[in-house]
Amino acid sequence: MHGYALAKHIKQSSDCLLQIEEGSLYPALQRMLREGWVKAEWGVSATNRRVRVYQLTKAGESASRVKSPRLNGCLKASLMFLLR
């Protein structure tokens, strides 16, 4: 998936709950590149555009398995705070 599609996906899948600047995605993606969690390659999107496609690596998969419970906990805590 490329950056634009990712931003759109995050917006849609969270029902516009996560409304951050689209651009803040890029520092995060760079961080993941640095950690080797994703790799990026130039490709062509479905709409025939030249895009940089990100793909999760093996290291990224295992990192996400470790991190996602923690992230879920984080989300739950903030939701509980909001719904209080």
Place this chain on the structure above:
Amino acid sequence: MMWLRQLLFRRRLYSELSAEIQEHLEERVDELVENGTPREEAVYAARREFGNVARIEERSREVWGWAWLENLIADLLFALRQLRRDPGLAFAVCLSLALGIGATTVIFSVVYAVLINPYPYKGADRMYTSRVRQDGVSQRSALFQFSIPRVFRMTKFWTVQLRWIKRAWPKRGETCPSRS
């Protein structure tokens, strides 16, 4: 060696990032245009949604952790350019630095040799003196630098009686400490 590769190819990393962000903006513009927004408005809207492009690029580059190195190099190059632009000023700067460093060194050397450590032997801050009594006559011993046990041993076999030992700063001119 991953970091070395990243350091050497960081320009490519950065330009790819810029291109990617540009593509992102263009894709958003095209989508808005397709939905019936005038192109000019769509460009503004896309930029608004994206946020500050320059700032986001900068933050993304900072992730790689070379910002300090790049800033340092930029600062050094800037300094060199400034110096080359005005050789007279550069000469004056070098001269005043040289004079300043030289003068400080000279003054410190003099102060050290005259006030701090004027003694012609090592360990002037570890000198002791003692008062001994021999045949009813009490006198101050010469300065010495050796261990206290040794002094006690000395007084045990000699017919001298040790009164006290204390740290002593040699007086100016008292240049020959006893070596026993």
